[in-house]
Amino acid sequence: MRLLVFGKTGQVATELQRQADVLALGRDEADLSDPAACAAIIRDSNADAVINAAAYTAVDKAEEEEALATVINGDAPTEMAKAAAARKIPFLHISTDYVFDGKGQQPWKPTDAPSPANAYGRSKLVGEEGVRSAGGNFAILRTSWVFSSHGANFVKTMLRLSETRDTLQVVDDQIGGPTSAADIADALLTMAKAMIGGQQGGVFHFSGAPAASWKDFATEIFLQAGRLIDVVGIPTTEFPTPAVRPLNSRMDCSDLDRQFGIRTPEWRLSLARVLSELEAGG
Template sequence: MKLLVTGKEGQVARSLVERASRFPGVTVITAGRPEMDLADSAGINRIISTADIDIVISAAAYTAVDQAEDEPELAHTLNATGAHAIASAAAARDIPIIHLSTDYVFSGASEGRYTEDDATDPQCVYGRTKLAGELAVASANPRHIILRTAWVYSPFGKNFVKTMMRLAAERDEISVVSDQWGNPTSALDIADGIIHIAERIVSGGKNAPYGLFHLAGTGETNWSGFAEEIMHTSHVQGGRKAIIRPITTDDYPTKAKRPANSRLATEKLEAAYGWKAPQWQTSLGEVSRRILAG
């Protein structure tokens, strides 16, 4: 099974390259800039139309949440127009697409976990462009899997876990928002889930359960609770530890509005594909060890 992943340096793309070695017969091909640019529809079509692949994994995106408020056109071009070009090129060859989206498509006003059937209402440019990308992919390719995920971290690139561990080495106390709730999700787990889903799609063909699903770490917390667990895990593993001081969203204003609650229900994915992410604390332990090891 050959997977073409958009993006080379993203957390999910790098995790897929690594995790593929655990699955016999799975090959991951990455395509990113300069040869594949989300703003270049012709280039996207050229690569996908000629590649020897079974499934396209649409992982590349504009993810600078606050910066998107100043660059809405660019964010839309990459997250919506680019996603549509990828899905269309795959559809032209009757190739399925697995497209990654975000918890930011929800307003955060709900008190419970969000299901795939709940109404979307993104409150920031990033969320709106990712929702537009979902709709574009679904309309362009009937053989689509859209995976909403949340609070992604890994041993790669920039993310919350690496930031907290770095700050712990620089200061004794870190202020972290405590009134935003969600599901910390390891990109390594996302990669495992994607490969599992892809194998089912290849074996099931057109009878595979396509559609919209939530894929997120099992369990929930707020950002300060996440930070406290990072400190605990790092300290147990020999790293530095800082005191986490809970603050409110109002105490830490950002250009883009984040959802107060973006907890995702993942039962639909488990029922359809028989796969569930580990408890987020367990996955954090693996990632923390690797970051400390350098």
């Protein structure tokens, strides 16, 4: 199975390289701000499938750079998916819960109508629409709250802050599913293998269970890490950000289980593995 991966140093791209023999391209080799060049790489490759694990992920900065975010998150995967379709190979693309507005309390289903509330979500939705219309066998994997032992993420931020503070205020009215990059990579590899074998793709959700708030997540991090930190819950209104965050990021992942046999991961177990890696030095 020859896999071409766009992305090299991000959380999921790093895990893909840990788990499989893939050709991973960094920004110096594949710049997503040049969609045509990315498409050319796919046309000239001998890959059996392509995974796009690269993206513009600066959610707040996207409010000021929506045009650039849309090129990277929208135009690039569109052109990449077209190139993969022309070669008749599967194209797998990571998306986000941010394509939804975050209203209500029911888990979002893949068939629910997107309605992004910020620039980042809009840019990712452009990419989804382009991938879907490219005409090939595609899989869009929407995920959320990604964490790992490397890169910048909530787990590492909480651990760093706890080194100098006894009390931390953490938002408790945003609810979602923390998801380890290792679990996402494993899911993508399983899907890629099946799709190379003829399995049809589609749009799927993948996030950790059970649903939790950021406060819940932080509390579990400190519990497992053995750190006595007082975690105080605050509403989103007390932690304003340039980009609106969805309050409801619950995701219905049942379609992924039915079609690929991929079960929803228990994020507490995945967190334990990440903390063990950090303890061992990453």
